[in-house]
Amino acid sequence: MKEQDRISSAVIKRLPRYRRYLEDLLKKNVDRISSNELSILMGYTASQIRQDLNNFGGFGQQGYGYNIRELYNQIGIILGLDQEYRMIIVGSGNLGQAIANYTHYYKEGFKVSAMFDINPRLIGLRINDIEVMDYERIGEFLEANHIDIGIICTNKDSAQEVANKLTEGKVNGIWNFAPVDLDVGDSIALENAHLSDSLYSLTYHIIRKR
Amino acid sequence: MKEQDRISSAVIKRLPRYRRYLEDLLKKNVDRISSNELSILMGYTASQIRQDLNNFGGFGQQGYGYNIRELYNQIGIILGLDQEYRMIIVGSGNLGQAIANYTHYYKEGFKVSAMFDINPRLIGLRINDIEVMDYERIGEFLEANHIDIGIICTNKDSAQEVANKLTEGKVNGIWNFAPVDLDVGDSIALENAHLSDSLYSLTYHIIRKR
Numbered sequence: 088m089k090e091q092d093r094i095s096s097a098v099i100k101r102l103p104r105y106r107r108y109l110e111d112l113l114k115k116n117v118d119r120i121s122s123n124e125l126s127i128l129m130g131y132t133a134s135q136i137r138q139d140l141n142n143f144g145g146f147g148q149q150g151y152g153y154n155i156r157e158l159y160n161q162i163g164i165i166l167g168l169d170q171e172y173r174m175i176i177v178g179s180g181n182l183g184q185a186i187a188n189y190t191h192y193y194k195e196g197f198k199v200s201a202m203f204d205i206n207p208r209l210i211g212l213r214i215n216d217i218e219v220m221d222y223e224r225i226g227e228f229l230e231a232n233h234i235d236i237g238i239i240c241t242n243k244d245s246a247q248e249v250a251n252k253l254t255e256g257k258v259n260g261i262w263n264f265a266p267v268d269l270d271v272g273d274s275i276a277l278e279n280a281h282l283s284d285s286l287y288s289l290t291y292h293i294i295r296k297r
Numbered sequence: 298m299k300e301q302d303r304i305s306s307a308v309i310k311r312l313p314r315y316r317r318y319l320e321d322l323l324k325k326n327v328d329r330i331s332s333n334e335l336s337i338l339m340g341y342t343a344s345q346i347r348q349d350l351n352n353f354g355g356f357g358q359q360g361y362g363y364n365i366r367e368l369y370n371q372i373g374i375i376l377g378l379d380q381e382y383r384m385i386i387v388g389s390g391n392l393g394q395a396i397a398n399y400t401h402y403y404k405e406g407f408k409v410s411a412m413f414d415i416n417p418r419l420i421g422l423r424i425n426d427i428e429v430m431d432y433e434r435i436g437e438f439l440e441a442n443h444i445d446i447g448i449i450c451t452n453k454d455s456a457q458e459v460a461n462k463l464t465e466g467k468v469n470g471i472w473n474f475a476p477v478d479l480d481v482g483d484s485i486a487l488e489n490a491h492l493s494d495s496l497y498s499l500t501y502h503i504i505r506k507r
Binding site for chain 2: 099100102103104106107129165166167168170172180181182184185186188189192197235236259260262266267268274275276277278279280281282283284285286287288289290291292293294295296297
């Protein structure tokens, strides 16, 4: 996997979007598409698209465009979507429950194995058939089960402590919804979904448009 | 508001993060901070920080560092957080409910006025004291009430139709959680929170670390 050193995070962030467009085209039974046509659909320049996809070896054939099925599959492999991920959700309030119920993910090979919380009113509940366990037990759970992804849906004050527990429990990645930046070791992949940052970016643009 | 033309979206995306760190410092009763100290905290280089904040007039004083309270307030004003926003949520499933319950936002001046859904089992419910209304009534609701932000939490197939309704109803901005890119007019600010894109960026990094 040598390409990781030279691919910018901006390109990586664009790949899921390429994949979404390709998925839609596949559903419409389109077989091939040129970078120009993709450009019109997606709003990137054709040269940007060629540059992005060249990062991964270049799937296009001059004059023939891209084979959509092949490109879709290859992007899936690059993103690791040909693999399975066992996940746990820590913090089983509304956001944690929303993610547990977001079954869209499951067809991609994501499986929530357990949920955790400290609130006695939530412990023991089943959300989308996933048990909410006492957070006290997360250590033993992670010892007994290999978990790929820990999803943090706690408040900001608890998030670092949870990240430490997930690290001890040898997860491979953390998906953090708490509005705080976490310290995790280099061996762990970290992705933040800071919803308030996204909202404030929206308000920035709103006040400049009205 | 002339600065909008020259500020890159990367800088804008960093502003909420600056604000979070400044808020934490305020809570710890810290008054001033140098770009070097901020650099150690945030992991940006000091020169990056000076460059970012210079976009907005430069709040620092050579040798004295930044006045944290002032910088915090100014960034809030730049992001439009000194104003109030009335919002509606369209799609009142788990994600919509999670956002309705995310009361953290309210202290910033965000207020959810109503929720909408097509599902008869949800219509009439109250989530965090917000009524879930029949989606059929969204047109008349928007005619009677000025709404600043429409939040789309529907599935991807309904999202564009909802965006059209919100546009007709003269919202100023759309916060889109549906995994699809929307077409909206230039007068409307659009911010996507594509959770699956975020998850796939995580898996990209996970498979390269293990």
